[in-house]
Amino acid sequence: MNFVKNALGRLVPVGVDGVGAFSPYEGAFARVLKGAPWPAAYPVRKPEPPSRSKVAPSLKTAIERSGLENGMTISFHHHLRNGDKVIPLVLETLLQMGFRDLTFAPSSIPDSHDCVADYVRKGLIRRIWTSGARGEVGRMISRGEMEETVIIRSHGGRARAIEEGSIVIDVAFLAAPACDALGNSAGCSGKSACGSLGYAITDARFARHVIAVTDNLVEYPLHPHISVPQHLVNQVVVVDSLGDPAKIASGAARITRNPLDLKVAENAYRLLAASGILAPGCSFQVGAGGASLAVAAFVRDHLKEKGIQGGFGLGGISGYMAQMLEEGLFRALFDVQSFDSAVTGSMVKNRAHMEIDPSWYANPMNQGCLVHNLDVVILAALEVDTDFNVNVMTGNDGVLRGASGGHSDTAAGAKMAIVVAPSFRGGVPTIKDRVQTLVTPGETVDAIVTERGICINPNRADLWEAAKKANLPLKEITDLKKEVERFTGVPEPVEMDMDRVVAVVEYRDGTLLDSIYRVKE
């Protein structure tokens, strides 16, 4: 592999074997501003003759008819979360049919799918292109068990890659909680309902062949809501079950009771309030977990108390955000992925709760994605560094255990990107001199908020002034780092095998941000 140093000083390969050339990262909007025509090409698809039913007799038959061959690329969405049984079912069927060397390109790999590692070892999967890798899959990759380099993409970056042809999906397997005989599909009804089918929309639009897999074949036509229309679907396969409903539709995410997370959230909220950004029409995105969702609770109280209506909520949507829409605190919700069961009903009954595809959500190269209209995003982090760079991919041991998700997309787009994190976890400080894996460039992060203080990016002098005026607990990031290290000590850097790149982190515009190396046992 030949390497080049990118604009953030990270060594990245100039190309990935079997995939092609990559350019190094030059800046958050460098490629967009170059303004070259985009995309280069659309995929070629074969017309289907007129038919009143596309239902195939079995998954095996459908795969045979799809024209899938060894070495081709298959895709899945991750909307069924940890309840998903479609990925294991399809992979096992493919293995039984004798397929080999496939490129596995799901929108992300649910945490529960350790089985993917086995299908790599058995030779079914040769390449993985994903947003995240955790558990056994993460360990397998980090140990260097795969010959081919894994490509990590953000949600917006994957949509871009699909639209421009960097990912050519040969067969998309589309788990559909509701589907009719011609393939009209939706996620918000049926026993395996999951809410938005956002990621499936882009896959269906650009794949060469689409197989909808459902456990709920409804009478034609599916109504009132269709996520993926019939003209994008080649075949329908009916199975007993798409997965475990209890894990597909986990209960509504609750606001954390952890006092530390609440303190972090309170500090983040106070920064938002001080900045004046919570004005009428403001737009907002939070994650579903810990401190991030707790910020939403503070914002909700703020909007209510001041009688402010926000513009829109975006992203992975939790029941909490759906409730805020219900209360009139937002005019609209854009939902690329639903986080919990409370969301499913909202999308059906509330026309202002709209399903979007990931290109609309976050593709930087199209004519306007929603993250570029965001005012506020609250993001988590595994570690950050004194240049405000964020790692959400590798843990303290250097092993893959995270997902890029919409992290870098929303940070780049939002007027105010706040990273919330406890200042240390399990005795290991969160702020480092240099993050192990760079996923979100510091130039797109405005503040890092911890329970012990708020650090503001030096490129946001205005925000520093506003926060200072409001008497917030401001700290220089290097000072906070030292303060925490006084009792945690400074961790030894993880020893990596720098001769062996196991994965590359692609920025949303297609340039390379960082390399992930093999961990030494």
Next chain:
Amino acid sequence: MRGMRSMLYIPGNAPGMIQNAAVFGADMVMIDLEDAVALSEKDAARDITAGFLRHYDFGDLPVVVRINGADTPFFEEDLEAIVPLKPFAIRLPKCQDPSDVLLADSRMTEIEKRHGMSGGLVPIHAMLESARGIENAYAIATASSRVTALTLGGQDLTADMGIQKTRDGWELFYARSRVVMAAKAAGIAAFDTVWTDFNDPEGLFREARQIVELGFTGKAAIHPSQVEVIHRAFRPDAKEVRKAERIVAAAAEAERQGRGVVAVDGKMVDAPIIVRARHLISLAGLYGMEGGEAQ
């Protein structure tokens, strides 16, 4: 002024909580070796607490340690481990009469001597949590110069009296009044008991307002979320702060002119009012309340 409005309870055997003691904004923390710690955990709690006091930097956060009572086998060992580490104070539970304070006092003196500790004694916060303790409040407050605060233990007291702690808390009205009066008479601080239902911040706020009005210095918190509520209850009224500023300004002016009599808004103001006004202004300082019309 250093605030003493809130005192956050932290179990002595919870290092994960102790290391974050300073982040919740409490004016003081109290590491508990007594009721929050199970019998089987007593030694661990003592070791962990001593370890933190020895090695951990709490910054300027005052750390009080509640030890086990003299009626337990842990009393001596607790004192032996904690006193040499010079906590902000030792909270002494179950004080019934002055002899309880004197017993702890003599043990502490002996320990301090043995460790060659100079430069001030470790203070005692005497906890009153029985009918007898309440009735002896003033005698306990003045039993030793180490006693710098009386604290009310509402849970044990109501149990001792065979009554229920109610949401309105009127059953504690006499005890609270008695504790505050004794503390004021002795010139020391008075800390109120905990509000146990941390899912009920409204109830806590109401009770905290009551004890502020009674004259307590501060109130214990059993959950970090209670700290902000207690501080809100102590927040002085902006109008009163402005009036206090006028009083203090007038007093300073009178002193400059050598006049003994101070008048504000056409009314005579005497010395205790000026003292109270100064206190109110320092309290306002804890909230970053702006000065304003000091004319």
